Amino acid sequence: MARIDVTDDLGSWMQLQPDMGSGLVAFSEAVYGKARLPLREREIARRRIAEINQCEVCLNARQAQGPAQGIDEVLYAQVDDWRNAPGFSARERLAAEFAERFALDHVLLRADDEFWQRFRAAYSDAEIVELTLSVALWLGAGRAMRVLDVGQSCALTLQSPAM
Secondary structure, eight states: OOOOSSSSSGGGGGGHHHHHHHHHHHHHHHHHHSSSOHHHHHHHHHHHHHHHHHHHHHHOOOOOOTTTOOOOHHHHHGGTTTTTTTTOOOHHHHHHOOOHHHHOOHHHHOOOHHHHHHHHSSOOOHHHHHHHHHHHHHHHHHHHHHHHHHHTOOOOOEEEOOO
16 A cells, blocks of 8 residues: 555656656666666676565566567576576676665675676776666655555556667
């Protein structure tokens, strides 16, 4: 049950502060509409944040282009165990690690030179910024929806540009 008096859907809560809500919508549109990283890497990071946030709408969200790019229920089920999951590339593991550490201990992540050496060997600076902004959106918006308990029963199919 929503913790505020709104219709329990994905967007009604933002209408209580439409100027701010439109900024969040624009941020989300940029993350999903302007992304250049491979969809599997983004979905692994997004799913890891969803698991940490325990956001039901985020956990249940699926990419429309996902199945054509090897993103299926098996992949989603393996994200929690990204260190040992078969079939994850080195970059996909780094995306999961970055998302997890960003959400759970950002201060230690910032100071971990060994991680940054591995991360920067695999990702360009532009890709790191893209992943960072994406993770920031997923973490913040997912937690907001979970804390307010809005949209938690909604089904969401995400649209991304074809890669």
